[in-house]
Amino acid sequence: MLNSLEDAQQELIKNIEPLAAEPVSLLEAVGRISSTEILADCNMPGELRSAVDGYAVNPDLSGNYDQLLVIGQLKMGEVPNSPLVPGQAIGVLTGGLLPDGAVAVIPHEKVQIKDNYLKSLEFVKPGNNFKQPGEDFHKGDLILGQATRITPGLVALLATFGHGQIQVYHRPRVSILSLGSNVVPCSSQAARGEIRDANGPMLASLVKLDGGLISSVELAGQKDMTQIKTQLLQMLEQSELVITTGGTYTDGINEIHVLIDEIGARPLFREIPIQPGSHNGGAVLGSRLIISLSGNPAACAVGYHLFAAPALRALQGIEPLLPRVNAICSSRYTKKTASRRFVRALATPREDGWAVSILPGQKPSMIRSLVDCNALIDLPPGHPPMEAGLEVSILLLDRSAV
Amino acid sequence: MLNSLEDAQQELIKNIEPLAAEPVSLLEAVGRISSTEILADCNMPGELRSAVDGYAVNPDLSGNYDQLLVIGQLKMGEVPNSPLVPGQAIGVLTGGLLPDGAVAVIPHEKVQIKDNYLKSLEFVKPGNNFKQPGEDFHKGDLILGQATRITPGLVALLATFGHGQIQVYHRPRVSILSLGSNVVPCSSQAARGEIRDANGPMLASLVKLDGGLISSVELAGQKDMTQIKTQLLQMLEQSELVITTGGTYTDGINEIHVLIDEIGARPLFREIPIQPGSHNGGAVLGSRLIISLSGNPAACAVGYHLFAAPALRALQGIEPLLPRVNAICSSRYTKKTASRRFVRALATPREDGWAVSILPGQKPSMIRSLVDCNALIDLPPGHPPMEAGLEVSILLLDRSAV
Structure with missing residues (x-):
């Protein structure tokens, strides 16, 4: 044995x-473990969009953005139906599609508008405030790995790609x-x-x-x-x-x-x-x-x-063992340990690393040490009595953070 | 404003x-937040018990543990009905009540038994392997604080004190x-x-x-x-x-x-x-x-x-704000930041402290940075571009560990 x-x-x-795997609604998926991988079936964004609320602009024929005619305002979700010609600007919303001919988008707080003419208050670089097709994900990118814990961020990603249901263990x-x-x-x-x-x-x-x-x-x-x-x-x-x-x-x-x-x-x-x-x-x-x-x-x-x-x-298909880190132990431990011993402890992330303290009530029959226990100090067999301030190896029990 | x-x-x-508070079964209580405190209504253990499987012993009249008559074996849960007199031993189980007259308990692997006579293989100190009344909790001790998250260890403690249901927010x-x-x-x-x-x-x-x-x-x-x-x-x-x-x-x-x-x-x-x-x-x-x-x-x-x-x-009655730690940032960050900025990041506990790396896809419209995000780097307004290896202040998003 x-x-x-x-x-x-x-x-x-x-x-x-x-x-085995089962399907689960995306609204119930957080914390579950994916059983299959999913690839992006398109670019995200799929086409050019505005990154801000502001104005899509096309400079006048001399390249200036100082006197552009505002020809309208695209509404939320509106598909532009005519191109922007030189000397024109049009109001756009964050995430909105851009008309052909748009050279950049200027945020609304960076323009001055007078008598329907726009003046840019900032230097305009072509492509400014564009969300380029595929800038977040390209078609074919891995968006969900197999055996991956579903995080809220993954839920957002899967939603964006239209996966209202996924396969989990x-x-x-x-x-x-x-x-x-x-x-x-x-x-x-x-x-x-x-x-x-x-x-x-x-x-x-x-x-x-x-x-x-x-x-x-x-x-x-x-x-x-x-x-x-x-x-x-x-x-x-x-x-x-x-x-x-x-x-x-x-x-x-x-x-x-x-x-x-x-x-x-x-x-x-x-x-x-x-x-x-x-x-x-x-x-x-x-x-x-x-x-x-x-x-x-x-x-x-x-x-x-x-x-x-x-x-x-x-x-559930994920790495089975507890993560192990070193920690400075603020407690003394005077018991000699013949066998390898797991001491119930409280680990605290500090600015300069992990600290750990031994919890009171270490007899195996006692419950006191379990109340706040979030780590086990792993003392090798034959470990001598220990003064405070020594470095020890600990197992972190709460793995949701790591 | x-x-x-x-x-x-x-x-x-x-x-x-x-x-407001509601009652919840102890089996459903983990992770919930207590709305009232609970005090121990008795000592735990309530009376003297054995800490190990072995033999309760009373030395002979000369103080020796070398030739004690084994008068029987207490069964699980049995209440001893006669005292142990000098020169006697009786088999006891972990957590079992001890007869009057017991001076110590010797673990079963530390005795030799021949013809119903017991010899101790270890030095016997009075009170050895006794669980003293109240050694884990005294009557009146706080066993559950108000506004405390229920851990599995607290569930064990509440169970021991007979609380099959508790009040939580x-x-x-x-x-x-x-x-x-x-x-x-x-x-x-x-x-x-x-x-x-x-x-x-x-x-x-x-x-x-x-x-x-x-x-x-x-x-x-x-x-x-x-x-x-x-x-x-x-x-x-x-x-x-x-x-x-x-x-x-x-x-x-x-x-x-x-x-x-x-x-x-x-x-x-x-x-x-x-x-x-x-x-x-x-x-x-x-x-x-x-x-x-x-x-x-x-x-x-x-x-x-x-x-x-x-x-x-x-x-839910608990400390509202995210815990903050310092971390060494393994990424450069070249964007100048006029406003205070929260950069999506992955924090990792290392043997020597927290490490953090900046996740790709930091435009606000992008989802990529959210997938693995477990921390936010808090950059003050006007923070200059940053080389790799600098210490930054981070907020830990997953608070179940801390």
């Missing part, structure tokens, strides 16, 4: 194909199963010995931010192994990815290993030596994935970012 | 109150109106002189990313001013914010100024000297807002980020 994080991640990603359907017979729904009164389910709602929220669709968020509760097996198989029917949490050490056995073996899934990795979350695992059944995470909330969150988020991104 | 960007932004924000309803009689829907064939609506879909996408709900995306098209006035008033009935685009110079008049005056809205700012988008404006009618943006796509996008996005954030 694999035993480095990077090997486990590669093994996972190797087993993932992007989902399906959003991965995800089911979440919290194991542990004493775990009760978060809205329950928990009796002594019971624990409210924090991981289910947390994982559902993470999945939503990573573009997944939640099929179900369930607890195993008091079910026996046969019933849980049925529950897990149903989830795998309804979803591309099932994330389980807890059950990694129950009454001396690893319940989720047993479940994975019993349903005939193929383990991809198990027991990767990282803290928190050394019991995380991944498995595949046909085209369906199972990521099994520790039940401790911090371990569950770290495992999500290292394994489940990359799976969700690979299913 | 105001004439600096900052004054205009402050005037806008001053006129905005956060919307309503999402602002937004209508978008594209003016211009020659602007046609993006899925139409555009005739000569007509232009497909790129701004409507782009603005709808931006609003969605900023937490708004789209009420309608419409064109004024061939409607006359009376009809457009009715359309605008209907939009203001259905939405907290109406964003208009275009119509800032139509046949020599500023159509949107006329509309705003005719419906009796109070202008907050007009004609702020920035490029692109000097014709942007803001107005208020009762509690409803109108942001009027230029019809040129780049000017429309810049105006959105400077005025509409802050309005949407203020309506």
Whole structure:
């Protein structure tokens, strides 16, 4: 079995194909991932247009723009039907078509008009304030790459080229199963010995931010192994990815290993030596994935970012792994770290680079460190206690910015 | 009237109150903004628990952990019903309650068990691997601040404290109106002189990313001013914010100024000297807002980020303005800039700070610069042409990371 994080991640990603494509209205497309590329089917703009509100001008026969007869005003969208002859000007609007014979456009605030004669207040260079055909895009240019996240700017571009609907990868359907017979729904009164389910709602929220669709968020509760097996198989029917949490050490056995073996899934990795979350695992059944995470909330969150988020991104056809940057750590960290350790942290872009601080509440069972967590500090195995002010390598959890 | 960007932004924000609150299920809460604070109603954990899977131990009478009788195994969620006496050990699970008399917990991988007697392989410090009552949160601690964006970590925390539903600010309803009689829907064939609506879909996408709900995306098209006035008033009935685009110079008049005056809205700012988008404006009618943006796509996008996005954030009760950082600009920029200018750019977090590059296609009519735009370089008025490698001040458009 694999035993480095990077090997486990590669093994996972190797087993993932992007989902099928579906059409989506352009008004709903932002944030989705394109499944096909689109080329420009014409020049943009398609023909010569004015870049400003002003006057299309043709100099008089001696080349002057000082005494031009204003022959009218083109309205919004009007197609000019006669050419501009030397000595003439005509009012034009931003984006409006220009008459033949136009040599330049002068902005309205740069002309003086008296008795229907125009005088330019600025030096006029031929082509000034023209939008040339194809100046923004040429016919044949790539306007949408394959596997590209749709930004508002791309929406504008696709709209301009008439694509009211585009093809995007399906959003991965995800089911979440919290194991542990004493775990009760978060809205329950928990009796002594019971624990409210924090991981289910947390994982559902993470999945939503990573573009997944939640099929179900369930607890195993008091079910026996046969019933849980049925529950897990149903989830795998309804979803591309099932994330389980807890059950990694129950009454001396690893319940989720047993479940994975019993349903005939193929383990991809198990027991990767990282803290928190050394019991995380991944498995595949046909085209369906199972990521099994520790039940401790911090371990569950770290495992999500290292394994489940990359799976969700690979299913949507995009670069799976978290971006990594260096940051100056403003906190000391006195714990010696035998295993490779992911410390929950708050990264802040500063004028002179990234700063990062270690969040309070670093025990794997604690939730406090997760509240503001937007980065993980990656400390190598055997890392000595650390003074404040050192440079560390961090993973940025919120990838919408990068 | 105001004439600096900052004054205009402050005037806008001053006129905005956060919307009313509504309840939302915790499973749907991620990304929403809390309207009330919540305090911890108990310690978390509520009583002593084990931090690991292992053995709760009580040393023998001489203080040794070398020969302890294993008296059983506590099951998941089991409430221990008898104390551990000196010389005894009992199997416990992570998060499980501990029997009275337990002095520490030894992880299962750090013990040797032979003939039901346990020997610790590690030095045992009293309290080792205990989760102390209140170690994560004390009763009375603030667990959710007011006007806080709900993160997945906060969802976990709220779940642990039993909040299956919380109060959040309503999402602002937004209508978008594209003016211009020659602007046609993006899925139409555009005739000569007509232009497909790129701004409507782009603005709808931006609003969605900023937490708004789209009420309608419409064109004024061939409607006359009376009809457009009715359309605008209907939009203001259905939405907290109406964003208009275009119509800032139509046949020599500023159509949107006329509309705003005719419906009796109070202008907050007009004609702020920035490029692109000097014709942007803001107005208020009762509690409803109108942001009027230029019809040129780049000017429309810049105006959105400077005025509409802050309005949407203020309506949701959070810090309205874009975060600003310094960045090293890898591009030259040879255009002299008389007005303050917002250059569309791509910012990248680097190991040693922010880098930014100027995107191609900087004419206000062009869409190319918007496709990858995640930052605006803020060049002051009169800024000279700029060589590559200089430090510039940038606004980060994607605030989910910061």
